[in-house]
Structures are given as structure tokens and as C-alpha cells.
Amino acid sequence: MWARILAIVLGLWLEAAPAVLGYGGLAANGDRVVAPLIVGFAVVAVAEVMRPLRWVTLVLGIWLIIQAWTFGYPPVAALNASGVGVVVAICAFVRGVIRQRYGGGWSALVRTPVQQAEE
Amino acid sequence: MGEPIPPGWTYNPSSWGQRLPLVGLALLGFLIAGYLALYQWGVFPTVWEPFFGAGSRRILHSGVSRLLPFPDAALGALSYLADAVTGAIGPRDRWRTMPWITVIFGVAVGPLSAVSILLVILQPVLYQAWCTLCLASAVISILMIGPAMDEVLASLQFLRRRQLSNRSLWRAFWGLDPA
Numbered sequence: 341m342w343a344r345i346l347a348i349v350l351g352l353w354l355e356a357a358p359a360v361l362g363y364g365g366l367a368a369n370g371d372r373v374v375a376p377l378i379v380g381f382a383v384v385a386v387a388e389v390m391r392p393l394r395w396v397t398l399v400l401g402i403w404l405i406i407q408a409w410t411f412g413y414p415p416v417a418a419l420n421a422s423g424v425g426v427v428v429a430i431c432a433f434v435r436g437v438i439r440q441r442y443g444g445g446w447s448a449l450v451r452t453p454v455q456q457a458e459e
Numbered sequence: 460m461g462e463p464i465p466p467g468w469t470y471n472p473s474s475w476g477q478r479l480p481l482v483g484l485a486l487l488g489f490l491i492a493g494y495l496a497l498y499q500w501g502v503f504p505t506v507w508e509p510f511f512g513a514g515s516r517r518i519l520h521s522g523v524s525r526l527l528p529f530p531d532a533a534l535g536a537l538s539y540l541a542d543a544v545t546g547a548i549g550p551r552d553r554w555r556t557m558p559w560i561t562v563i564f565g566v567a568v569g570p571l572s573a574v575s576i577l578l579v580i581l582q583p584v585l586y587q588a589w590c591t592l593c594l595a596s597a598v599i600s601i602l603m604i605g606p607a608m609d610e611v612l613a614s615l616q617f618l619r620r621r622q623l624s625n626r627s628l629w630r631a632f633w634g635l636d637p638a
Binding site: 355368369372373376377379380383384385386387389390440441442443444445446448449 | 465466467468469470572576579580583584597601602604605606608609612613615616619
């Protein structure tokens with residue numbers, strides 16, 4: 341849960357960062373494209389049944405680091421975006437507590453009965 | 460009759476306790492999007508905007524908002540209404556008695572959120588502006604996805620069991636083979 345909340349907070353910060361830190365152009369637009377996606381997927385992944393979507397935030401975090409150093413970000417923006425990207429990516433590895441059971445989850449839809457019996 | 464909990468689950472995703480909050484959120488989204496659509500249609504001369512000055516006005520009269528033959532908020536309002544109706548229809552064991560409605564519910568919730576996120580991205584990138592109520596509507600649509608999807612999963616697992624036992628997927632989908 342805290343990993344999702346941290347990703348959401350960092351996504352909101354990333355959306356505000358161009359205005360707060362004072363940069364525009366491609367760096368600002370780059371941040372403002374990735375930030376709502378991080379927030380959106382992290383919010384959906386709060387639900388236990390949708391927790392696998394946290395891996396999308398891993399991709400978004402890595403992408404953010406890449407664009408921070410290839411889109412001509414000014415130094416402060418590049419440091420900020422790659423910092424956010426690193427933490428968001430690390431958060432994706434934290435699964436968090438799953439309290440309920442879901443009949444085998446989404447993978448139950450594709451596993452064969454033999455595979456299910458072996459577990 | 461006990462609570463109809465799906466096999467291998469610890470709770471019933473189709474219970475009213477699970478569904479009513481979603482119906483409430485959808486109705487709230489419907490009110491917000493409906494208000495914005497009426498403003499876009501010119502029914503209201505001004506729009507409520509506490510934070511971003513002219514932001515709402517610019518966003519709600521932007522080129523993107525006029526891509527359709529009707530205001531884009533009207534499409535949002537219609538989607539929220541579909542969410543509320545498909546969230547409310549059916550008994551508390553509808554994951555097995557009405558799989559078609561839970562699947563429609565899931566499909567109705569997904570694209571609404573995708574479009575909302577896209578519009579949130581476009582606001583600052585294309586127009587250097589934000590619209591408070593548009594953001595509120597986007598937040599509502601995102602909040603609905605996670606809690607809505609458990610019911611979809613329960614229905615799909617039910618259909619998968621029917622398929623694996625060589626029973627008609629078609630009949631199960633339309634609720635003709637619930638037992």
C-alpha cells in the first residue's frame with residue numbers, strides 16, 4: 341500500500357514540478373505525459389485484484405529516466421525526473437499485502453486444470 | 460441463503476456493499492460531467508473554477524473538446540450513466556447469474572478512464588491550462604476501475620469453469636447455466 345501511495349505522490353509531484361522548479365518545453369511536456377500515467381496505474385494497482393498493474397509503473401519509471409537524459413532536460417529537471425523514475429521503478433517491485441483470495445486470480449483464466457491440480 | 464462467494468474467494472464481489480459505492484461514484488461523475496456538458500452547450504454562462512482561473516474556460520472550449528458533434532463532457536456523462544446502470548442491475552450473485560452485465564460493466568469502466576487520463580495529459584501539454592472539475596471527473600473514473608474489476612474476474616473465472624467442464628460458454632454468459 342505505501343509503495344502505491346509513494347508512487348502516486350511522486351506522480352503528482354512530477355505533474356507540478358515544471359511549474360514549481362520553473363522549466364518548460366519538452367522537459368515539461370515529457371513530465372506531464374508520464375505523470376498522469378504513473379498516478380493512474382498506481383491508483384488502479386491499489387486494488388488487490390489489479391496489483392499486477394504495478395509492473396506498468398516499472399516501465400513508466402524506466403521510461404522517465406531514459407527521457408530525462410535524452411530529451412534535452414535542463415539539469416534540475418533531469419535530476420528530478422530521474423529521481424522520481426528510480427523510486428517509482430523500485431516501488432513497482434514491492435507487491436504489498438494481499439488480504440483476500442481471488443480464486444487463483446487472472447492466471448486462473450489461462451491455466452489448464454492439470455496445472456491447477458499440481459499447485 | 461448465504462452470501463454467494465465464488466469458489467476460492469474470501470468475499471462476494473457482487474455484494475451490494477461492493478457495488479453501491481461504485482454506483483455512487485458513477486452518479487457523482489455523471490453530475491460533474493453533466494454540469495460541464497451543460498456549460499459547453501451554453502446552458503450556464505460561467506463554469507465553477509476555484510484554482511486555475513481561466514483554465515476551465517479554455518479547456519472546455521478547446522479544439523479537442525469540439526472534436527465530436529457534441530461536447531466531450533456529454534460523452535463522459537453518458538459513460539458514467541452507463542457505469543451506474545450496469546453497476547446497479549442484477550442480484551448479489553450476478554457474477555454467475557448475469558456474467559454479461561458484469562462484463563459490460565467492466566468494459567464500460569475501462570475506456571472512460573483511459574480517455575480521462577488522455578484528457579488530463581492534453582490539458583497542460585496542448586493548452587497550458589487545467590480544469591478543476593475535469594480533473595475531479597478523471598479521478599473518479601480512475602478510482603472506479605480497481606474495485607470494479609474483481610467482479611469481472613469472478614465472472615470470467617465462472618465462464619472458464621463452464622468451458623473446462625464442456626458446458627456451453629454462450630448459455631453461461633447469458634445467465635442460462637448459473638447453478
